[in-house]
Amino acid sequence: MVGYRSSMIPYSPNGGKMIAGRRGVAVHVYADYRRGRVFVVGRLDDGRSFAAEDAAWRPTVYLRSGDAESERVRALGLRFMPCALAALDGTALASWTAPGFGAYRDVTERLGALGMAAHGGGGLADLYRADRRLGLGVRVSGEERPGRRVDAVIADAAVEADDGADAPLSVLSLDIETDESDRSVRAASLSMADWSPAESRLMKRDGSTMVLMVPAPGAVGPGAGHREGFDAIVCRDERDLLASLGERIVALDPDILTGWNVVDFDLARLVERAEARGMVFDAGRSSDAAKVLPKGRGRTATAIVPGRQVLDAMRVARSGPERYDDYTLETVARRALGRGKGTSLRGAAKLAELDRMYHDDPEAFAAYSAEDAALVLDVLEGTGLFALTVARAALVGIGLDRAWTSVAAFERAYGEALRSRGVAAPPFTQGRDVSGAAGGTVLPAAAGYREGVVVLDFKSLYPSVMRTFCIDPLANARAGAADDIVAPNGARFAREPDGARWPLPDLVDSYFARREEAMARKDATGSYVYKILMNSFYGVLGTSSCRYARTELAGAITSFGRLVLLRAKACIEREGPSVLYGDTDSLFVATGLGPDAEYRAYRERGDALCRLVNEELAEMAEREYGVRSRLELRFDKAYARFVIPPLRFAEEADVDGADGEPAIARGRSKGYAGLLRGPKEDPGGDRVDVKGMEAVRSDWTPLAREFQLRLLDMVFSGAAEPDVGAYIASILNALERGELDARLVYTRALRRSASAYLKSTPPHVKAARLAGMTGRGSVSYVLAADGPAPVDPDGYGASGPGSPRPDYRHYVAKQLLPIARSLAASGLAVPLSPFGLESPQPELF
Template sequence: MTLNTCTPILGAHVFSFEREDQLLTAFKDFIIAADPDILTGYNIMNFDIPYLYNRARSLGLTEAHKIGRIRDKPMTVRKSNFHSNQHGNRETHDISIDGRVMIDMLTVMQNEHRMSSYSLNSVSQHFLGSQKEDVHWSIISDLQEKDAESRQRLAVYCLKDALLPLLLMDKLKVVVNFTELSRVTSVPMSYLSIRGQQIRVISLLYRYANKKHMIVPCLKNQITEEKYQGATVIEPQRGFYPDPVVTLDFSSLYPSIMICHNLCYSTLLHPEAASKLDKDDYNRTPTGNFFIKSHLHKGLLPEILEWLLAARKRTRKELAEATDPMNKLVLNGRQLAFKVTANTVYGFTGAQVGRLPCLEISRSVTAYGRQMIDRTKSIVEDRYTTANGYGTNAVVIYGDTDSVMINFGIKDLPTAMARGKEAADLVTSVFNSPPIKLEFEKVYWPYLLISKKRYAGLFWTKTDKFDKIDTKGIETVRRDNCAMVRLVYETCLQKILVERDIEGAQSFTKQIISDLLQNKIDLSLLLISKQLTRSAEQYENKQPHVELAKRMKERDGSGPGIGDRVFYVIVEGPKNAKAYEKSEDPQFVMDRGLSIDTDYYLNQQLAKPLERLFKPIMGDGFKSLLNGEHTRVIRKPSKVTAQATGMLQFVGVVRTCINCKARMGKDEQGAVCTKCKPKEPELFMDAQRSASRAEEQYSQVHAQCQRCSMSMHQPFLCSSRDCPLFYFRTKAKKDLEDCYELLKRFGSPCVFPDESSSP
């Protein structure tokens, strides 16, 4: 549906309207006729729906608001603030459209997946291998006002903008998972993306309290400043372990502790009340709190957790036996719903801003957990020793919250797995506290232990083939690191863990540093991005992305706006200049041929991650990667040679021979001097071959962008700066232009290809 005329679009029905009120009314009628159960899109809760709502209000179209299933009842839109410990503060909109569930795929992605960028292009490329032709908001008005063909561009953009969230929803089985989670927790589906975890637990409490004829106090959200000690993290023995490292994991540790010790609001005792009971009737937790034992009164939270864990166990059994693909999806979504909800209950009791905070429960849970991890370490290390007839002494090299990593000193994988299962059964029998159970989970072989909550290993659950490379706390998804850091980490981990080639990882790192210092790294790998969350005046300290946004607006008035991600690189500047003084727009850098500050990328971006990666393996020898011979002997190229991709450095006021670099006289024409004239045919063929390679590269990237944007018969205007091809396409174009300029010096006419046609 378009305002004013629009060129026809293959595969779509285009409806054009002369007035905006006609368009909005037709859109309302379309929704009523289609009668969807679910409305979805990308950022629809904070942009699309509020925008349509406000436009209808501005035009006085009260009927356009009535898109729900209750006749003559309009939708409501109001601003609100959402807060959770997991996601922090977030300004959003409360939207009510009766009878229709709204699932904003942006919110789903932010809640369920950790990614370096949450733009629709980036997410779609990651999960679908597809993108849209991104049209920057600053040119939308111009395209709308121009003509029918430019409005077709907008329409194609909007069509794919609506299609991609649907494909994402199907690919990630969002509806299936949300349906099952809604059934498990008894909350509306829309709450699962716009509300936090607490609403799910309070809903279950209401359900079980009603069965017991108990009343849950209705309190406003309470804020408690009191804190408690968290989980135990055993001090890691940093290093690289080429032998199998066994990981033992307590199955649903915190829910099991709450069930075992009957920890609940309804079982909490005041010390005076506990003194009047027999000692066999209550538990005294390590934190000095008292709870009635289950034979006198079963707590609501333990009952809820027992049901969740038992239901998950049954569902997983059904999943293993299922054959129908759709049934498997439903069962998998259900077992995940049980798991997520069970793990939420403990956090609900310890939330500092919560409906029913009870630190007596949460700190008792973590105290029991600390005891169990420490005792597990002692049991394993005391049992598996040379004194007891084992080949080596077992060492717990790391432990965190509910798991321990053990180096038994065993060389082969099957024996290590068998020993792990034996140790898990031993610890479980010593505790003898059902449902608490220590299980053999996996083996890391090899294993790189960097520091607390930072490690990487090759994940094995079967002896014939590894499952994946498992990482935690590694610099692969942080958005304040450039893509070069992620490339180095991912490649080195592949070489170290899968290929067992530590020297190869070092050589690759040295080559990357060498290429960086010679300005051979593609610009797309050096991009850094940060979001502009407020106006420049509201930032207390100067930051690179903020200062760049100000400079871009001063240049042409089209700088990034609030809410946009600012992509920048650090260029060379005066000595001791701050990073915010050297941040620059990548497109501006390419157009002006500016030099990258390679020292910044080496020392500020690569140095610390490389230290964390290689120090456990090489010790202080890792410093040779940063200041070894491969860096000392490299002469940093000048500004021109660093950026020129063809022979344009010889075109200008002083004309030089492309072969001997000698200055050419006024009477000398063409590309070479008189002395090098005999070599002109050979040099011309070299230039033609370079142009052919540049044409092929430009054609490939141009065709890829056209396929991605569905714009096979018109020029595209992609502004997706988080796509690696965005700058690569510009570089390919510039390389081809440079090659053509060189051929022109030989007298060969060259015409740059028309971007409106397929190469």
């Protein structure tokens, strides 16, 4: 780890044996400044843990030749030599190899004071990885001896890159319970799992779950020994718990420590409490203490446990493909696994219940703690997130802890591509003015009901734009010729050298090819990882934390994307069909086919339009830019019936009561529904598909979501208006009788703590304050006559003593009526008479 001082991992004085090219996984790579060597620590393919000690590598400083030859540099007593690397703009570089790590740090600091930043820079571990081209997989050669905290120490090792990452890994989940009155640790739970690369599965280790606990004063139990699902270990006091916990982790020897918010909470608190007790929290593969580096500008908090990686499961879930109402373990587990920790209490109520259990029912408290640790492993396996993390780290060539960091992934992949072309990575410049990546182009949506709509979308539009128009930091730095490619936003890119590709287009080309190969062999994980990697590059180029980012680079991508979308729209509409809506890479086209047409007819019409567009875009790319098009519009899906609600009703229906704007015929962007038409052989048949409307928004009540889905299903299936009206009336009557109370619970997320809302206090914030919530998360509540009232979503429903009675008029006015009005105004047969209203005039739309 960058800048981390570690004692050498000791090994026994017994003789060793030579190994050559032993494959393994590099779990942790870090530099020991004091001893001047790099350690690569991980797991060999035979299952043994190892520490490879590379004492031969020395870091190199690269400067522009003009700077290297200046009097100021000569005055430092440094002699830079010509080298084969150049700067991004083509300027020749000179190099100086440091005799040791301390000298490297001293020289780079002194050069920085002179205003000269080193090229190809970074932390020593990153430099080592770049020089050795190390990814997750490695091959290790050298003399092997038994170690004290690892199975094998390879001194004076030769470490080489290996394409595979096939070693088994062990994963230990950690969770602690605390007393917030004095910040002490009451209990710690551990649960172990093993990663099988052959099966791509994370398998929990039987009998590995344990709870270490300091009993409450005067409490009876828990006694030490085995329980159903876990072992209980009684500790004398907090000091004993901290020491025992570290010893248990060392004995289990996991490659990866995980947990839910394990960096910011669990490990941070363990380190804090150890220091408060005059101890070190010793849980690594060396005797050095674990530490947590606090978050800083543009950097999240980082945990360092020597020789292991810390993988925060909550951060992984936030980065993964699924979106959740909030990212508490309870919410994610219930959605992913169908079960949670056994309580839906939050905030002060949850803390009070845990405190009661600790003092009055320690057996239940211990069982709760054990489930916390075990549940994290179930989530990582059940969601496939651990498999995705390993695949992403292996494919990009970065550590597991940074597998989901887009900037690190891009800089690693692009930096290696530059190096292979004789170009060093540029220095990172603080305080650069990078305005960020703009959003995609959204074409105005035409509100109303249509029949026979097809959706056409571009295959990975932004990566295809990079491939087609040579969007590349190196090409941008080398621009300046009359024949440059000029993006619509004015950014310039040099043309590719004869017979060669610029690094970024070439990299994306390779990812496209590898994704196709993964799809052909039905490797869903590999296909997804390549897709997400390619799509992240656009955002990275507009992020100030990336050394390659520039505002014009991200702007060039979006400006070309807009050009492509508008050209495609114009081409389609010249053929007769109308484009109802467009968003970034998709076009919604009214084909003129009726709702009874078969899927094949929709597909043939869509494919024909795609061929026309692709041919026109290829001609445009060649004629106007002199490049070969990699743009591909494809048929995505077909709707027999389709509706885009009018914008006015989307705004009137805001659950917090925002005022609506004047009626306009524009449709709601990113919100539509349709009857999806599939092939005859599709066993699912036609089905209602909803995007961006109330039925799929978590901040609407379950009743509202069910109501909208049922209305859409009825009208798309041809139900008569009186039948639809009868359904609406039945819902209103059941609501008034209190039969639907369980479906009236709002669940809203707080993006910051409830106390941080100062300018306004929306209902969910009021409910959170009443519930005693202190941090971020989600709150469940009902709207009663006197305002929001927090409730337990699992237990609410049968109105009784102490149960808040919903304000039914609110739910009619703010949840049911806006949905019905929106669909009626779109031209669907949804009567408003059950609400005592007339339907809107169709000529408005």
